[in-house]
Amino acid sequence: MERYRAGTLRTPQKRLRAALAEETESEWQPQVRAQARAAAATSRGMMVDVTAFFGFTCKGTSDDGRERQVTTEISPTYVKQILELQEAGATEEDLHPIVAEAITESYFTEWGTRANSLRADFTKVLKIDFRF
Numbered sequence: 001m002e003r004y005r006a007g008t009l010r011t012p013q014k015r016l017r018a019a020l021a022e023e024t025e026s027e028w029q030p031q032v033r034a035q036a037r038a039a040a041a042t043s044r045g046m047m048v049d050v051t052a053f054f055g056f057t058c059k060g061t062s063d064d065g066r067e068r069q070v071t072t073e074i075s076p077t078y079v080k081q082i083l084e085l086q087e088a089g090a091t092e093e094d095l096h097p098i099v100a101e102a103i104t105e106s107y108f109t110e111w112g113t114r115a116n117s118l119r120a121d122f123t124k125v126l127k128i129d130f131r132f
Contacts (some may be wrong), residue, residue, distance in 0.1 A: 078102035082095055
């Protein structure tokens with residue numbers, strides 16, 4: 001470590017690299033993750049990427065349900081609910097109704113600017129990922 005800090009050793013050896021990475025992750029990552037989660041739940045929101053079978057309930061709709069891949073931003077209100085459920089030990093299936101509601105608001109009704117009575121449900125979820 002002394003040779004590395006003094007500049008005589010430019011590239012740390014594998015053991016030192018691994019130790020530095022492990023120490024950094026153990027101290028730094030939990031704080032960064034907590035800050036990102038707090039910002040997402042209060043102001044920023046987060047992205048959700050879902051591949052599932054989406055079905056719709058709406059007066060006068062002719063759009064049959066089908067498998068879709070949807071990537072959209074969801075509001076902090078829903079992020080807070082999702083994160084609280086995850087912290088309480090909820091399964092992915094427990095999150096489906098809230099995620100479906102969040103996707104309906106942001107993607108299908110475009111934040112309430114169209115199709116206000118639309119309700120989207122999803123089943124047969126193939127993939128669901130959250131990004132801050």
